[in-house]
Amino acid sequence: MGLALKRAKSEVKNGRRPIYCLVVKEDGQIAGEAGNTVAQDFDPSAHAEVNAIRNACVSLNTTNLSGCTLYTPMEPCPMCLSTILEARISRLVLGARHKRVGRTDLGAYSVEALITLVSRELDLVLGVREKECEELRVSWMQTLRKTQ
DSSP: OHHHHHHHHHHHHTTSOSOEEEEEOTTSOEEEEEEOOHHHHTOTTOOHHHHHHHHHHHHHTOSOOTTOEEEEEEOOOHHHHHHHHHTTOOEEEEEEOTGGGTOOTTTTOOHHHHHHHTTOOOEEEOOTTHHHHHHHHHHHHHHHHHHO
């Protein structure tokens, strides 16, 4: 998570969203990584999680990422979580939660709720460096509001 946070902070310095994800193999090697490129690519699906998964699939020449862990400083949205599940990623490590940073556009959504809804399994590791992840997201949201 430390590397994901470090790179997320760099994303903010470069005018992008404060999110950066890593897909890590069981041996600890990074198979794929990426930030959010929605604005740059004019692609609403180019979230950091999806981009990192795409990169990992290309790198490993497979769509089956069983045994891999995805690290993200922010709870994945429903689209990203669906992609995580489709790629068969084994573990999700996340920091901040949408509800705790004041995001209200997702209603009662949580990763647990969607996993239960679709009857899938995913090992969840929650709250990793949570406060730091929350502060990064809240700070970015406050800056964004000031510039709009």
